[in-house]
Amino acid sequence: MENLVEIKNLKKYFSTPRGELHAVDNVTLNIEKGKTIGIVGESGCGKSTLGKTLMRLYNPTSGEILYNGEDIANMPTKKFKKNYRSSIQMIFQDPYASLDPRMSVLQLIEEPIKVNKKGLSKAEATVKAKEMMDLVGLAARLEGSYPHELDGGRRQRIGIARALSLDPDFIVCDEPVSALDVSIQAQILNLLQDLQKERNLTYMFITHDMSVVKHISDDIAVMYLGRLIEKCPANEIFKNTIHPYSQALLSAIPIPNVHVKKERMILKGELTSPIDPKPCCRFAARCPYTMNECMEKEPELRELKPNHFVACHCAEQFVK
Structure with a gap:
């Protein structure tokens, strides 16, 4: 399948009085034409910043964004607006604040x-x-x-x-249903899927709701403190979750049955600061499986199963 968007080593840093805040840090990702990729993670992980950087609402610190093979990350603003602004659009999270x-x-x-x-x-x-x-x-x-x-x-x-x-050909959907009632959420999700089929649209669907992302996505990518830590087909991540953080996210999904007890993975410890982070695993302070290597070296995203990529030093023990 042809890739519409290819993100290579994308970084977006913000200057603060305390140092550089690594909102998006070295993200590499491909999005196939006509497909939906879901971006999930807790608040502050960099999901929305990634989407806005793809939109060129933020200029990237470094890296490439290839759209139909052309790098739009480093393209002059005037040329981008003329050639690509119409093709890349965004649905914002708050449907009231985003309207005049x-x-x-x-x-x-x-x-x-x-x-x-x-x-x-x-x-x-x-x-x-x-x-x-x-x-x-x-x-x-x-x-x-x-x-x-x-x-x-x-x-x-x-x-x-x-x-x-x-x-447009590509739409960034930034938590488009999080502010809506559940019944209205279903209507909007169905509308987006119908429009995708009719117009062959490509979506990046940003959310923190795992049940929603499972419903609409072909692939799912999990972010943690600016880093991409797991990416695979939507069904695969629910059947064979590898990264410990992804396991914790899935364990937090509520079950609509009071008689069924679910074992939850409770994360302890403090969040690592995203300001000038040390070269180590950013999840190590909260991970129950932390090894010495985790505190000394940042894990790289690697393919452990066909089309299943994980950034974790101890990931092999979770592969089924």
Whole structure:
């Protein structure tokens, strides 16, 4: 399968008074065309920063982002906006904060079409915006409504319509259902999957909800403090979890049955600081299997099973 996006040794550091914060540190990842890769991990692990760096909302510190074979990470901003901005879009986490409260639904969806100068007249842009409303399930009667007048599900549909209005190939979905009720979450997830089939879209789906990511993803990548620590097909990570941190994440998934007891992996110890981290395993302080090597050397991502990559010094003992 052809790769649409190839990320090579991508880094994004932020300067702080105490040093360099390693938000995304040496991430290498491929995303196949027409597929969905889920990015999971706890808050602060660098998931959203990775997505925003791919979008060029943040300029990377170093590394490459190949989109259809061309490096967009080091591309001049003007050239990127002209050639690739329309092709790479984002659905933001908060469907209220990401919308201008002074603009109506129709105006919000028209805006990206006008800003990116798609060669459409004002009337044609309006027709296109109405088509997007219909595509994502927004009733025509809501054209003049404002974000504060709508519920979370409808607001998120506006965000999806805005992203789709430029006919992209790749969409970064940054926790697009975390702020929604469970019933609305299912509607939005089904909508995203239907649109993917219809338009052959490629998704990066960022979330901390393992049940959601299992439902929508083809592959899953687990991040911890800026590092990619495990990547494999979605079904494989639930059948054969290798990295101890991934094991802890899966053990935290609640079971909807009060009569079933589940053994949970309780992590102890303090989080390692992401500011100028030492060259060792960043999970070592919380890992129950820590060895001397873990405190002396940072593990590299390596393939332990076909298409199953893990960054852990003691990973072999968990391979089934």
